[in-house]
Amino acid sequence: xxxxxxxxxxxxxAGGRSSxxxxxxxxxxxxxxxxxxxxxxxxxxxxxxxxxxxxxxDQRLPELASTVSVREDPEEGLGPMQGLAVGLAAAAExxxxxxxxxxxxxxxxxxxxxxVLRGFERPAVEGGPDVVLPYVGGFRQxxxxxxxxxxxxxxxxxxxxxxxxxxxxxxxxHVTQLDDATLLADRRLAGVDPDLDSVxxxxxxxxxxxARDRPAPEVTVERYxxxxxxxxxxxxxxxxxxxxxxxxxxxRLTFDGHIVAAVNGDQIGNDPELPLxxxxxxxxxxxxAGG
Amino acid sequence: MSAVAEPPGGYFGRALVVDVSxxxxxxxxxxxxxxxxxxxxxxxxxxxxxxxxxxxxxxxEPDAPLAFVFSPLVGTPLTTSAKFAVVAKSPxxxxxxxxxxSSHFALAGKFTGHDALVLTGRAETPTVVLVDDTGVxxxxxxxxxxxxxxxxxxSIRERHGRRWRAASIGxxxxxxxxxxxxxxxxxHAGRGGLGAVMGAKNVKALAVQGGKRVDxxxxxxxxAAAKDLRGRSFGPATxxxxxxxxxxxxxxxxxxxxxxxxxxxxxxxxxxxxxxxEDLAESRSVARASCASCTIGCExxxxxxxxxxxxxxxxxxxxxxxxxxxxxxxxxxxxxxRCDDLGVDTISAGGTIAWAMECVERxxxxxxxxxxxxxxxxxxxxxxxxxxxxxxDLLAEGSRRATEVVxxxxxxxxxxxxxxxxxxxxxxxxxxxxxGLAVNARGADHNRSGAYEADLAxxxxxxxxxxxxxRAAIETEDRAAIMDSLILCKxxxxxFTDPFExxxxxxxxxxxxxxxxxxxxxxxxxxxxxxxxxxxxxGWTRDDDWLPERxxxxxxxxxxxxxxxxxxxxxxxxxxxxYAERGLDAEGRPPLATSRREPTP
Numbered sequence: 032x033x034x035x036x037x038x039x040x041x042x043x044x045a046g047g048r049s050s051x052x053x054x055x056x057x058x059x060x061x062x063x064x065x066x067x068x069x070x071x072x073x074x075x076x077x078x079x080x081x082x083x084x085x086x087x088x089d090q091r092l093p094e095l096a097s098t099v100s101v102r103e104d105p106e107e108g109l110g111p112m113q114g115l116a117v118g119l120a121a122a123a124e125x126x127x128x129x130x131x132x133x134x135x136x137x138x139x140x141x142x143x144x145x146x147v148l149r150g151f152e153r154p155a156v157e158g159g160p161d162v163v164l165p166y167v168g169g170f171r172q173x174x175x176x177x178x179x180x181x182x183x184x185x186x187x188x189x190x191x192x193x194x195x196x197x198x199x200x201x202x203x204x205h206v207t208q209l210d211d212a213t214l215l216a217d218r219r220l221a222g223v224d225p226d227l228d229s230v231x232x233x234x235x236x237x238x239x240x241x242a243r244d245r246p247a248p249e250v251t252v253e254r255y256x257x258x259x260x261x262x263x264x265x266x267x268x269x270x271x272x273x274x275x276x277x278x279x280x281x282x283r284l285t286f287d288g289h290i291v292a293a294v295n296g297d298q299i300g301n302d303p304e305l306p307l308x309x310x311x312x313x314x315x316x317x318x319x320a321g322g
Numbered sequence: 323m324s325a326v327a328e329p330p331g332g333y334f335g336r337a338l339v340v341d342v343s344x345x346x347x348x349x350x351x352x353x354x355x356x357x358x359x360x361x362x363x364x365x366x367x368x369x370x371x372x373x374x375x376x377x378x379x380x381x382x383e384p385d386a387p388l389a390f391v392f393s394p395l396v397g398t399p400l401t402t403s404a405k406f407a408v409v410a411k412s413p414x415x416x417x418x419x420x421x422x423x424s425s426h427f428a429l430a431g432k433f434t435g436h437d438a439l440v441l442t443g444r445a446e447t448p449t450v451v452l453v454d455d456t457g458v459x460x461x462x463x464x465x466x467x468x469x470x471x472x473x474x475x476x477s478i479r480e481r482h483g484r485r486w487r488a489a490s491i492g493x494x495x496x497x498x499x500x501x502x503x504x505x506x507x508x509x510h511a512g513r514g515g516l517g518a519v520m521g522a523k524n525v526k527a528l529a530v531q532g533g534k535r536v537d538x539x540x541x542x543x544x545x546a547a548a549k550d551l552r553g554r555s556f557g558p559a560t561x562x563x564x565x566x567x568x569x570x571x572x573x574x575x576x577x578x579x580x581x582x583x584x585x586x587x588x589x590x591x592x593x594x595x596x597x598x599x600e601d602l603a604e605s606r607s608v609a610r611a612s613c614a615s616c617t618i619g620c621e622x623x624x625x626x627x628x629x630x631x632x633x634x635x636x637x638x639x640x641x642x643x644x645x646x647x648x649x650x651x652x653x654x655x656x657x658x659x660r661c662d663d664l665g666v667d668t669i670s671a672g673g674t675i676a677w678a679m680e681c682v683e684r685x686x687x688x689x690x691x692x693x694x695x696x697x698x699x700x701x702x703x704x705x706x707x708x709x710x711x712x713x714x715d716l717l718a719e720g721s722r723r724a725t726e727v728v729x730x731x732x733x734x735x736x737x738x739x740x741x742x743x744x745x746x747x748x749x750x751x752x753x754x755x756x757x758g759l760a761v762n763a764r765g766a767d768h769n770r771s772g773a774y775e776a777d778l779a780x781x782x783x784x785x786x787x788x789x790x791x792x793r794a795a796i797e798t799e800d801r802a803a804i805m806d807s808l809i810l811c812k813x814x815x816x817x818f819t820d821p822f823e824x825x826x827x828x829x830x831x832x833x834x835x836x837x838x839x840x841x842x843x844x845x846x847x848x849x850x851x852x853x854x855x856x857x858x859x860x861g862w863t864r865d866d867d868w869l870p871e872r873x874x875x876x877x878x879x880x881x882x883x884x885x886x887x888x889x890x891x892x893x894x895x896x897x898x899x900x901y902a903e904r905g906l907d908a909e910g911r912p913p914l915a916t917s918r919r920e921p922t923p
Contacts, residue, residue, distance in 0.1 A: 297578075
């Protein structure tokens with residue numbers, strides 16, 4: 032059996048009713064992509080492995096990366112605890128911990144997710160926490176938190192007992208809270224998300240418009256090989272781009288089968304919707320390797 | 323023996339076996355069934371070795387054959403087809419090796435009227451073997467002995483006539499450096515020590531000329547196919563090779579932590595920009611060149627500080643630059659030129675030297691002058707290797723044999739598989755390639771596996787090998803087996819959208835056979851297994867399909883901060899999957915009948 036199990040799984044809850052937004056948040060346009068595509072992409076980059084989307088029964092979803100799997104709430108309208116139960120149960124097949132978040136976090140940063148998951152590595156309680164809970168600006172953030180996947184049966188029991196709020200779960204768990212100062216002690220995170228905008232969520236059209244009006248993240252890009260020498264544009268450039276596709280366009284390139292992109296020198300691909308976050312570097316390379 | 327009466331189009335249906343001990347020769351018929359099963363180049367060469375090489379022969383003994391193998395496409399106007407394979411049992415690995423080179427030697431050699439020229443025996447004194455369409459001659463090579471290959475080639479042509487084309491060894495081949503090359507017109511059949519095999523036969527060069535032409539069943543159809551392929555060869559799939567050459571890999575690989583540095587202790591080299599194609603093209607590029615019958619023109623000629631002009635490829639620069647931590651472009655270019663003059667494989671030379679530098683750093687080898695980053699030391703040790711003097715005599719044996727002398731745990735970081743030093747692809751961050759390097763019949767080799775294509779194309783996570791990586795490695799190995807046997811240059815591979823079907827069409831057009839993609843897939847598998855069959859009889863075991871310990875117990879970090887590891891159990895699982903997918907048994911052995919199953923023409 033080949034190893035394909037990462038250290039943590041990402042769970043994105045997409046099944047909310049979006050009643051205040053008036054339209055499904057998962058489908059909201061985001062820099063040529065969609066909000067759900069962005070959030071799943073950011074989480075996938077951070078957890079180094081599998082991402083599970085939990086949707087409402089028959090809910091339509093935007094196109095997602097082929098690596099993302101989708102599970103369904105058995106019943107609509109029971110709130111995030113229902114999605115959490117489904118997501119953690121699915122995640123438990125692959126890992127002991129999961130980062131769980133909602134769909135409506137357009138500024139979620141890869142380094143925020145990593146900082147939360149690192150909370151499991153520095154246990155304040157014997158055996159480690161059950162939940163690593165960001166506590167940002169004086170607010171608990173259970174929809175951008177880390178959970179032990181073995182909590183799935185506990186969540187189910189709480190649902191059966193009619194206790195449907197995340198706070199009910201937290202009462203049953205060992206919780207490690209990460210306040211602003213603790214989170215920002217992570218220099219990397221402090222450098223790219225100093226205001227902890229990772230937990231900014233959008234609930235109403237005005238929130239969405241305001242978020243969408245913000246400039247895209249600042250990233251650096253560099254072309255290599257003939258992509259650089261043909262245009263005479265060598266070296267790094269700083270641009271603003273929320274996706275690889277936006278960066279590609281600004282570099283006047285297209286994914287024609289002969290170009291690939293590597294984000295932060297890591298995964299290589301040609302997915303224009305791959306989300307970028309502040310501080311990323313993107314290398315555009317010739318796909319025709321060899322010699 | 324007589325030739326086959328009516329060979330298929332593109333073939334003569336015979337090989338010439340020359341005993342260089344006395345100049346006698348025999349014609350060996352190559353039945354159509356064999357040709358259809360093994361095509362030419364590396365495939366046909368493998369068949370010849372299984373037929374002609376005595377079991378467990380010492381590669382440097384007289385009876386060990388050295389085959390120069392052409393292919394059905396040689397001599398047609400199909401772009402990049404003027405190539406030949408040199409095939410023998412390797413003195414570096416003691417297993418099969420095949421290496422390709424190109425240009426006019428392929429054309430002149432085939433036009434002698436043979437699909438392969440095989441040398442056996444040992445001449446009493448240094449000799450040039452002359453083969454044309456009338457017969458074989460042996461002439462004294464004392465004038466050329468000691469010359470770099472390029473000088474020897476020129477000398478032979480001056481003495482015997484400009485129509486002769488020669489494949490020659492340099493001084494390293496004469497001294498049987500175990501990774502010596504055979505070269506023609508500056509292009510080397512580089513890997514596995516074929517030059518040492520030739521040197522052991524006291525043969526300085528094989529020179530060929532001929533006027534025979536093969537029959538083609540439909541010459542106008544071949545011309546049409548050639549025109550189409552030529553047009554496609556100017557497209558974006560070859561732009562990298564045309565505009566910058568393979569050296570453009572260097573900076574790109576550095577950006578994605580796949581540039582082996584300091585004997586694979588690092589995967590990035592801070593000074594890589596100084597050696598990059600992008601920089602050198604601006605400051606030193608003087609010309610481009612092509613092999614005969616090639617429309618790509620991948621060879622980029624650079625000038626060193628002294629004005630010397632040389633071809634530079636990624637593998638030369640990686641092996642003599644980052645691997646040895648040398649960043650001065652003049653020193654790296656000079657080292658590359660020195661390898662050309664001596665006739666040694668740059669990859670094995672760089673890998674062996676980098677290993678020695680690490681041994682010195684660890685206090686395991688008494689050659690304190692041989693330090694990482696010292697370009698003068700690099701040049702000195704290359705000369706010592708080529709002349710087999712000082713520590714060079716040990717290093718001329720290759721890193722694996724050198725570890726048996728140095729011991730003290732030095733095998734753990736010797737960068738080889740099966741004795742062949744590793745090319746410029748970091749296996750921990752390219753795990754399809756890691757498998758390809760481990761299981762390849764030739765040893766640590768990028769051209770017979772090609773699995774880096776999968777890692778660099780994206781899709782699967784390149785630092786976490788899975789069954790998907792195994793399938794990718796098999797697919798690229800199959801493609802390489804066909805391209806190396808037809809023979810077509812791999813730099814053309816991106817122009818084919820449905821490669822096996824398109825190659826089958828080309829082969830059918832040239833030969834008159836009715837070949838389809840499925841048959842070529844089966845042919846690829848047959849060739850891969852035939853190599854494995856040869857190795858098996860020479861003593862290969864499953865333990866040889868493995869990577870050095872360094873890659874399995876030491877992680878490397880990507881630019882993202884993610885750690886790339888290749889645990890032994892993951893590599894083992896991938897190898898198990900590879901064996902299963904290939905139809906091998908649990909020990910990696912081919913079923914007895916498989917490699918012999920041949921189609922009826």
